[in-house]
Amino acid sequence: MTNTMTPRGMTRRGMLKSGMAMTAAGLILPTGMAMAQSEPKKGGVFRIGLGHGSTTDSYDPGLWDQLYVQTFAAARVNYLIEIAADGNLAPELAESWDSTDGATWVFKIREGVSFHSGKPMTPDDVVASLNHHRGDASTSAVKPFFDPVTDIKVDGQNVVVTLNAANADFPYLMSDYHLPILPSAEGKIDPTTTDGTGGYIVESYEPGVQATMNRNPNYWKADRAHFDQIIILTILDPAARLNALMTGEVDLIDQVDPAAIALLESRGVSKILSVSGNAHYVFPMDARTAPFNDNNVRLALKYAFDRQELVDKILAGHGSVANDNPIGPANRYYFAEMEAKTYDPDKAKFHLKEAGMDTLEVTLSAANAAFSGAVDAAVLMSEKAAAAGITINVDRVPDDGYWDNVWMKKPFCASYWGGRPVEDQMFTTAYVSGAEWNESFWSNESFDKLLVAARSELDDTKRREMYQEMQRLVSFEGSTIIPMYNNYVMAVANSVSTPEKISANWNLDGFRCVERWWFA
Amino acid sequence: MTILLSIFIGLGLFFLVGFAGRTALHAAAPAHHKPMFRDMPLTASFGLAVIAIYVVVAILAPVIAPFGEGQVLGAAYQPWAAPHYLGTDKLGRDMLTRLIYGARNTVGIAFATTALAFVLGSVLGIWAALVGGRLDQWMSRFVDALMAIPALIFSLLLLTIFGTSVLTLILVIAAVDATRVYRLARSVAQGIVVMDYIEAARLRGEGMWRLIRREILPNAMAPLVAEFGLRFCFVFLSISALSFLGLGIKPPTADWGSMVRENATLITFGDITPLLPAGAIALLTVAVNFVVDWQLHRASGLKE
């Protein structure tokens, strides 16, 4: 059961960590259902029940941190660039973008778009919206994105962004959900505005309870925003969410309790959407401290539990086994042929012996704030590890304050990642020496060198070899246990239709279910 | 039909256990206590028998349980069939085993907590009633203030501050519960301190501790014991509510409250699994209260 206590604490870090995520890699696997595909129809009240939302939720885009505000935003604002269902970049408020050197980026801003207030959207609004996250005074979560930005200026209908160094991936950043285009006055946006250019106009909003929005009759996208009204409810209790869906109180819920998936499907009142991406659950070990500073200990632990069992029991099959590899099957250079690790107590014992130990006792701190089922996963690992002479004491810590007090503080804990579309990004964010979110504090010289080299390598074969070597290093010498890739699991009423492809970039069709889906 | 059938089976079991319990107790009781058990109503003997069964199960858990407490034995949610007579839970652990160990942990922790709350609450409450005056006023004001804070939220605050080990869980719930015991003990003791024998003991020059321990406490036992039974049951509920909010007993320790919580979503589908631990709690609560009612009835001396 998920952390009803701390929707915010649970996911804030996730946002930050995967804030740069703009996965190109979503695989669409709506499991077990053949959706009646039809032409989108207009109409209906679309009610969404989410296991997120708090009374302290803010309108300020710099503080957006979880699925509720993200989805709420997707309904009422637009971004410069959208990630399409297939993972590619698609124009939104920026009609097109270009760079000659990778350091100066020119975004051509769409004309004829108006805010809900009727005010036309201009390049000035774009500059002000981006500047909100820039500068010392900013409290935005994505302030680091703008550290390399030296200048943002208007040039006619264009907005020109200048970086201090080339970055070919900069457009990806502009699709980030923190960066909506909001109306500005005198070069500043009002961070508490409800205005936007999006498909729905806010009628009422009670933080932590519900938001009601009506279709924007003047929405500039003709083929989007099919519902008459959107209602987004906070339903923190998993069982209450299920009940709400089953009794027809809502049409869509997130975070379906794995235990309930099969039962729910058998009821026939709704269907399960299970979307696989590169998101994965991890157990980082602090490589600086004993016993985790010995790779043999880390290997022993990696062989001491049953990955398939975790996929079966924690994800109820809605996911796939991972080989301690943060690069997912959807990535370009995914190393599928890497020697798989299976549950092998003897091998674990062998590595333990290599480390000069007969037995090992470690404490694994977990809370369901890390990911739904983290505590159960830890218990399962602990059970299996016993056969290898490894005692894992599961320390269930409070959800409240987990990311502040446990994560990157305790030597062995639970965590999760949303996955990254580009290998370099994943490694740079969490695996290179000294990276801010290198949660295992792992440091490997050859890995670091390979990472730099791969960035400038143009030969695809060599590049593939380099990335695969890095994956091998992380998997066999790294200090992070990655047992599984998890799917995004949603349940929707039978009356809801979705496009054939559902984005794997974030949950709820990249938050855009509100404007991409419709009632059959 | 099934409901009717289960009601009949339930009633049948009730009488069976009740009669068996009374007979056994009557046979086992020392001679001068025999009349007490002979006059016992069926509900009370049922209650005592159930409590006895729970205690035996709790003490002998490792002997009775077919598997290890946290042992993962295979697939999750296996059906009710040998060797897993009550199936397996979501991690593939034997449900029957978890229930049996749950008796030990839940009852043990609940007992420790309640006992602590009672020692603390009743000693302070009696002391306040005995001393009276300003000390009583201030202590009672303070306890009143603490009682005005919703217990769940107060426990939550304290557990977040002090962490959630079994020890802190016991201490925190005991501290919160002790306020309620204090109030009861004080009001009961206020009825006792006016008795002549207390006056006699004071005039004799007895010390405070002896007055509490020998003169007042034995006479305050009946309502305190009654309250003990109820508080004891509420501790389960406290723990399960706290685990609802993520602060209960730590895994893989089996406890009924958390087990109900873990399987709660299944209730939505009419699944019986969560009913097992919940039923175990409910059965014990009802049993304890039957005994408490009987004791209260005896203490009140009201013959009906």
Place this chain on the structure above:
Amino acid sequence: MAPAGSACRGLSANAAQRPQGKNNGKRGDGMNDIWRMIGQRLLLGVLTLFIISVVIFGATELLPGDLARELLGQSATEETLAALREQLGLNDPAPLRYWNWLTGVLQGDFGVSMATQKPISELVGTRLGNTLFLALYAAALSVPLSLLLGVLAALWRNSIFDRASNALALTAISFPEFFVAYILVLWLAQTGIFPSMVRITSATTTGDLLYSAFLPALTLTLVVTAHMMRMTRAAIINLLASPYIEMARLKGMSPMRVVLRHAVPNALAPIINVVALNLAYLITGVVVVEVVFVYPGLGQLMIDAVTNRDIAVVQAIALIFAAAYVLLNLLADVLSTITNPRLMHRK
């Protein structure tokens, strides 16, 4: 949900006894005594609120992490944290911050939520209304029900009815609240009779609300009825051994009349007290029901505020809860006095 339940659901006949000797020995007109008592108790109530504010402030101080960290999150640098702490006044020593808060409250200013910068009154206002509505709804169901059951159980004591209602009530309170709630949803919501959750919008009429909030109210009713019913029964039965009850029987009065006219009026004080205690619980102890039925009440708001270390909001809600508790207890004592001729009509 139990801890709060444990606060209020003690079933012992003694649980609701409170010392009432305060007025003994004084003579005078009953109403004057009542006004004096109300005055005294209100003063004590203020003292209680003060103690609570200190306790809650101290407890939130001890919580790991602080508001600035919660607001800024992981990306915050030490400088921005320091700047925000300065801005929010978190750098002041704790006693000074408490003093500032207290002086604000004494001037009627509960301040703004530090997390959202909204006035507390605005945040709390609608939630308080919702909470009171649910509490009153549940009370309107449970109080008549439990009094009726209690009186009937006392009248037909040791009958099948008595035993069955007692066992049922006990069973209802022995299941965790969320369990009861889910069962009710299974039986009454999945069958389409009542909605499984409550949505309150500006368009919601009282009628709608009575319908959609029926299940949470019923859950709470099941949770509190046992206590009140058992107390009513116990209070009445306690009196049945009194000489004046025997007198009534010897005057040839029917059992029903003996219970209703002769026992109930004298059992009012404990009954009123237990009802007040349960009403207080209905206001302060319903977090779990709020969560299960997605009911936007104060409990959920308080937990949110604790999680976010939003001390001003926590304090405000704690004070509301405590005030409810104090006022209900006061009301109970006033009613007990008014219904007791010995206290109302002096010699």
Place this chain on the structure above:
Amino acid sequence: MEKPVLLTIKGMQIEGRSGDAWHPIIKGVDLTLHKGEVLGLIGESGAGKSTLGLAAMGFARDGCRISGGTIDFDGIDLRTAPEAARRGLRGKRIAYVAQSAAASFNPAHKLIDQYCEGPVVHGVMSREKAEADAVELYRRMRLPNPEEIGFRYPHQVSGGQLQRAMTAMAMACRPDLIIFDEPTTALDVTTQIEVLAAIRDIVRQFGTAAIYITHDLAVVAQMADRIKVLLRGDEVEEADTRSMLAAPREDYTKSLWAVRSFARTEQPPATGTPVVSVRNVTAAYGTVDVLKNVSFDIHARRTVAVVGESGSGKSTTARVITGLLSPRKGEVLFNGKPLPPSFKARSREELRQCQMIYQMADTALNPKLRLRELIGRPAEMYLGLKGKALETRIRDLLALIELEPDKYIDRLPGELSGGQKQRIGIARALAAEPQLIICDEVTSALDQIVQEGILKLLDRLQGELNLAYMFITHDLATVKSIADEVVVMQHGAVVERGPKAELFADPKEDYTNLLLSSVPEMDPDWLNRLLAERGELA
């Protein structure tokens, strides 16, 4: 001239339950009552008087059952009649007046409402008529303010008035029979007279038959035409009042007549320093003075009886001496030395010297402690006795109060009779080896024969152990038996004091005289005579 028979009870058997077992309370008693006749039922506690009286209404208390015999009330068989029919009789044709009116009036309702309930529910008269009727009966019962008194709550009316109001209530439907169950036992002697007179008059005026239950022979002598004596559920004898008083046939009856035979031998006049000297003590609860300038002395081997009605300040005086209440003025000297006002400031030795025996042994003995600890504790505490020596001392004390040590040493108070409990109270006081024992109404809750035993025991111990007694009582018969000196108190002040013989022979004060003359005497004409003397119409 024989009046028609109203009530016939034959072979009445009533059983009470203890646990699952039923044991007999009434063992086959016959009773016949004629219209307009008053039958006195007399016996000690446990004789079954009340049980038999209630059986006359076809009523058995909870935990009791009528197991045999017949009850015929004016042609109606009360044993076979349906409950509804019996209910129809109760309050209407057979009424009941309980011992304690204060406890038997419902505290939640006004007197008049309780009065009217019977007539209105039984359909005898309308509410308006009943109210008017109530005023009339209140007047006949000589209640003050008969117009208004009904609109008071029970707690606003004094005990004697309540008892009269209850008799009026019983009369409301003009019943054929009233059961009076010890109606004056809880009243002070001076109040008792008024109530007795009022009851007797109204019963005569309406020609109502009555069963008058009491343990007090002198009282029953005034009220009853015939007397039936009961002993442990059996009839001892029955006769009309005058012949019964003049010539009781059975030994048991004779022994009842003889209980007041004990009288303490005259003691020589007191000399020397008094053990206790109360000097000009004024004491207050809150701001109200409850003791005003009280002084008296108690010497060793002397018994000083402090008498007075409830509220006279007798017990408060004891509280001042024991130090539970500090006097506002004055002091208490012990062997000539002033005692600290509060017991908390007194030394253990000072505490030891002054012990107390309480009226209600039930509340004075911790019900959860065994006699060994109850008696042994003072000896252990004050005298430092331990182990064998303590055991020996406890056994000696038990022997001293005439209880077999082996049988009783490990009993709980609940396993003793009332007289035995009071003996334990005495033993506990003796265990401290005090000089002064304060006896606060120690015999008033006991049957007369048991009282006799306690008084004799106290007298014997005084001689053996050289004790001084302060004997608080409202019972002048007890005073006559045991006192050397008498202190008469009223409204917190000493009215008169002096040697017993002088005071009884020649009371100086009106109040003393009133008190002495109000004690019922075993003469059927005493009440008439007294009322005539006092100028009240008989």
